[in-house]
Amino acid sequence: MDYATLLQVLDSSIRLATPLLLACLAGLYSERAGVFDIGLEGKMLIAAMTSASVAAIYGSVWLGLVAGVLASMAFALIHGVASITFRGNQLISGVALNFVAAGITVLIAQHLFGQGGRTPSLEGAARFLPIDLPLAGAFASVPVVGTLYAEVISGHSLLVYAAALLVPLTAFVLYRTRYGLRLRAVGENPASVDTAGVSVRNLRYSAVLITGVLCGLAGVYLACALQAGFGRDMTAGRGYIALAALIFAKWRPWHALWACLLFGFFQALALRPDVVETVTFMKVPVPFLDALPYMLTVIVLAGLVGKAIPPRAGGEPYVKER
Amino acid sequence: DPAVIFDMGGKFDKSFNEAAYNGAEKWKAETGTAYKEFEIKDNAQREQVLRQFAEEGVNPVVMVGFMWGDVLGKIAPEYPDTKFAIIDMVVDAPNVKSVVFNEHEGSYLVGMMAALASKTGTVGFVGGMDIPLIRKFGCGYAQGAKAVNPDIKFISNMTGTTPEAWNDPVKGAELTKAQKAQGADVVFAAAGGTGMGVLQAAKDEGILSIGVDSNQNYIQPGSVLTSMLKRVDNAVYEALKEGENLTPGINVMGLANDGVGYAMDEHNAALVTPEMQATVDEAAAKIKSGEVVVHDYMADNTCPAAEF
Amino acid sequence: MADPAFAIELKGISKAFGPVQANKDINIAVPKGTIHGIIGENGAGKSTLMSILYGFYKADAGEIFINGRLTAIPDSQAAIRAGIGMVFQHFKLVQNFTVLENIILGAEDGPLLNTSLAKARKALADLSREYELDVDPDALVEDLSVGHQQRVEILKALYRQADILILDEPTGVLTPAEADHLFRILRGLKEQGKTVIIITHKLREIMEATDNVSVMRRGTMVGHVSTDETSPEALAEMMVGRKVLLHVDKGDAHAGETVLKVEDLRVRDDARVERLKGVSFELRAGEILGIAGVAGNGQSELLAALGGIQRATGKVTLKGADLPLSGAGANGRARRDAGIGHIPEDRQTLGLIMDFTAWENIAFGYHNEPKYQKNALVMDNAAIRADTEAKMATFDVRPPIPTLPAKSFSGGNQQKIVVAREMESDPDVLLIGQPTRGVDIGAIEFIHKQIIALRDAGKAILLVSVELDEIMSLSDRIAVMFDGRLMGFRDPASTNERELGLLMAGITGEAA
Amino acid sequence: MTKLPKWADLALVPIISLVLAALCAALVLLAIGQDPLAALAVMVNGALGSASGWGYTLYYATSFIFTGLAVTVAFHGGLFNIGGEGQALLGGLGVALACLFIPWPHWSLALIGAAVLGMAFGGAWAAVPAYLQAKRGSHIVITTIMFNYIAAALMVYLLVDFLRPPGSMDPASARFAAELSLPKFHDMPFLQDFLLKYDPEGAVKLTKDGLPQYQRVPANITFFIALACAYLVWLLMWHTRLGYEIRAFGKQEKAANYAGISSFKITMTAMMISGALSGLMAINNVMGQSERLLQNSAEGAGFIGIAVALMGRNHPVGVILAAVLFGFLYQGGAALGMNTTIPVELRTVLQGLVILFTGALNMMVAQMLGWFFRPRAQTRKGGA
């Protein structure tokens, strides 16, 4: 594989890692607060559909972004009501919302546009376009480093850079702020937060809503940046892979970045059977490549992570009185 | 009443199924008669919908897509009084009309067009599901390109091996970007809904794309060089027009009977010079006359111009 | 109405958990600057009452006066504002946080942690010095001993400038020496004008440390007395509602042959920390060997290893045959087959399946017994139900309804189900952990009698309990466990609480 | 919270959950400009209104009974098996291999052979996530989801590269031998009388040979096997030692060791039984209906099993009822697609809503009911 091809694959990896990263960070907030969320997938999907629809109708990607995030937050709120207020089973609530999202997105898109559950292609201001980072043009001629900067780092849409910035931001919030301290505590031992006079419910709702916002961004990115419009089931299991990445990262922000880049890289490879073939010197069946990110997930969960201990109170509703 | 049944991509795939839909709509507009329609969602429905339409007395039943072949082969003999038309597949039964296309001929023409437009000397092909039918497209395309420029580099990728490959725009876009990185500056998408991603990525990357089945020039105006037309619309229209008197047997639609072709309109007028058009039209005439024979991949599962 | 001389005055407090009326119309007044004791049997509602005062639970009815002012305490934040601090029976600490982080949680100074941490570090140093509460502010709580974790809880309250400190059974996890240290601290707090409320089961502590005592029974307040004017016997009578025999009637032991021989038994926990550091003893037929000790010194591991539910190393022989300590043969079922019964310390997570019915629980662990099978494939549920009815009658389980789920029984009756199951299985050796924890006094007498009867029937019994009284009155021999080791054997007739207390603190006779 | 009487908990809560789910779906329909009542009419008519509608409803229900039971068994063991879909796909492979490569003398023998292989393949596919959960602590929910994707890819690979007959473009195997075709309802005495075809005058339609004509439906003999499986699962869970151990383990994992229940053994067996039940589904759809192995043969039945199990309160009787309900939703949804402009995705929405209300918001429903069942005395002073 020559350097140019490598750059191309890396470029593609970053594009594909971004929705994973956003979803993974989304899951991080919720799970750190003790609310498991297997419904990242559904939230991304509803956000993708909503943002693409609004962007298509009003021609503004920013309106689409707001709408997509709000839609995702609405789903997050339902999950919150089910798992925080009504102490329902968090796994089941997540699975259910994934179903609802898978169906309702198609119903609405079909109703709005009559194109078989797709939105029209987004163009111009209805879409996030790649932006060139400063000096990308100037560096492009510098061998190795310059081309890396110009080809791989530069030229992505705004949301890619936003996702990247969210990593240090999340690390800061989690480890250096009052909110982060309480968030981590409520996921470990909600009673400690409660007896310290802080509302467990409010904390968890806030975390679940942040999850909604970030999943929303992931969905918006899929529909309005990576692609130009919504198509049915366009998330294609990314929500689950993001969860696996979260476990791989042991619920830590920086590790989440590396995990998502790794998964993104494997997804990019799955798109390039030709590259895999030249590197491995054999014809790898395409289904195998398609399954690669999922197999990697299993391998990571089974072996590589070591013991990944989730936040101790995770998955359990906080029950004071039985 | 007649009925039209679409395959999994749905009637708004902007490509194959949509062409069928357009043909049916044209017939409806002309005759003022309604037709029944159905979009398949799971495989158990195939038998169900055929039976139900046949029982209801729908005639003829027109279905698009090779995936219908197996079920139709089983059902057609059970309803000898109902006429069926199937597109893209041959089903041998006395009450079935099978319409197939010479996609390799149309692809040959757009292949020439691609080679003529290419500045890099590299053209790309993004197929949908990896089946002989799609290789037939690719092989015709490669032959056309080589006819213009024997040294041209031909890159081909298939999206997948399942029907999902018809509807994976993300992968379509990534494959296009990869092909561009390998030098391609014209990419032909023969991939149903996946083609949307190809056309989009080509536009984003500033290269040319070629649409398929329907006229897709309008989708990314100024970036779609042309579209390989496969007149599924005509086939459906004809079948509906024949109505209950549908003539059974195999109907091959090629260049000679306007079954395939390439699209010119205001959206790609600026991209295609009169000289290019003349060259392609000349080749078309030769194919029609039999002077040039384009190899059909499905005839022997080999391709003289490309490897898949 | 309320008297400002009282730091706390509760009027008409009621609280129900579903069908359980935990507090019924409770009144209590605590004068400022005193140490006030609350006693009562398990489940009397002490913790509930204090949790209401701390805003952890909301009362169904009643009023709270702090320093004479009617104060609404909807949540713990309000309680903290009112100057109340509480150390719960089960600590409310975040295990993987540092001490400092635990201290500031909920009492941060601003949105960023840096300043809060710096301020807390300084304040903590002052507090530690002032009250002799030494802890490393940067240690992770999970690495601290229970005693140190308790200090963190106290510091947490003091950092929040609590004037009123509530401690819920603070000495259950402490050695006598640590307990003495705690009471010194509490007296210091009192001298500074702070008010302390302490819940405990230990009448000795009440007599030594408190100014006044309130006694609760079954959700009601029985009465208040000044400590000077009462005695342990009087308090016990108030607690239970009748005269209590504080000792058990039993005849002499007729110890027979050695049934169980344990040599150099060692257990490591999941974190590879050695929790049992080479324990050896012999247990003979017809005797009760009591293991005393502060919770957390390896008693759990000893029972778990012998009961087959924890991997161990060493050598254990039962009537001459080796017992596997790890691998396939080390599980509860294999032990039962070999003749070892086990009443686990924690009936709710180990001994019973709380969602199962009583009859399903009677078969728990014995579900493979031939008498419970109809044929090779199908179990004989009717037979199990009949058996359950019989056992419920013998052990006076109330209500005697086999189809009721275990969780619907009270703690004492849950315990009777476990005891019935394990005793009636006629084991050669019975491992008993905390047989009367959470059990009311009537049931305690009954269970004690059963244990004695079993001994007299020639069974070998290993009894683990944190209640020294229980150990002293039931055992034929006593061993004290400290830090994963047995500190030598004592004869109950010739030892006393003081000696055992020292052993529990790891101090052997010679050194004391 | 007031404790509900048992009948209310078992019957009323699911029914109210269902009604709430339906109301939400109705809102969705209104929002997209459709008439919910008309839609309901089409669904009822399409799924129950005709003999063939029933035939399809019961065909789908058969699949859902299997997957619902599969989820139920695992759920009792405290394991949330979302991998029914993949296990059913693999089961399909087993069934197809049995039917394609073994020359069975009679369909009944083939059915036994196919069932065994289907169960073996489905069980084996569930065994891997079970092993990883038991030995490595990998979260079974995520691994089973991953195994669904991997199963789908594996099936594509095998179908395209090995099982696809030469010259075919379908990613599907060859047709099974005609003799292996399972008896359908229209082939069975008595049952077929419900499937007679009538001409407009109301007389029975006859074939050229003068025999009555029947509606052809995909519901087949497997339906009865599914019912038998429900009985066996009931027997297993509540009358055998293994079932006892599975339930005990599922309720209180920590206590299992105390009773000598091996967590490894239970995790493995519960998951493998679960996988085997999912795999067994393939005798319905692969052998009974399509009579060849198609790509994506399970078509979501594995996921619907989750809803069916939740709705059926993880009891075989409930599972059967819920499976019929979902069979109705499925066939009714197809009727919507055929007769209205409402997309079939409505049934996915309904499914999700049913799972949400029965599985996650059940406390809400129970709480609502609690107000009604509150003892009178308490209601009076409730205001205080």
Ligand SMILES: Nc1ncnc2c1ncn2[C@@H]1O[C@H](COP(=O)(O)OP(=O)(O)OP(=O)(O)O)[C@@H](O)[C@H]1O
């Ligand atoms: N969170 C809760 N939910 C339901 N019931 C509870 C809860 N907490 C306590 N109870 C019940 O209320 C009653 C009083 O319990 P409480 O903990 O106040 O007793 P206690 O006097 O502190 O006993 P102990 O000496 O065992 O600590 C008991 O019957 C108990 O089972």
Ligand SMILES: Nc1ncnc2c1ncn2[C@@H]1O[C@H](COP(=O)(O)OP(=O)(O)OP(=O)(O)O)[C@@H](O)[C@H]1O
């Ligand atoms: N060396 C230690 N390091 C860290 N924590 C300890 C240590 N010793 C005891 N603990 C704490 O004490 C708790 C109880 O320990 P253990 O299970 O051994 O108790 P036990 O004596 O058997 O009594 P009980 O079952 O009544 O708690 C542990 O969970 C742990 O938090």
Ligand SMILES: [Mg+2]
């Ligand atoms: Mg208490």
Ligand SMILES: [Mg+2]
């Ligand atoms: Mg312990």
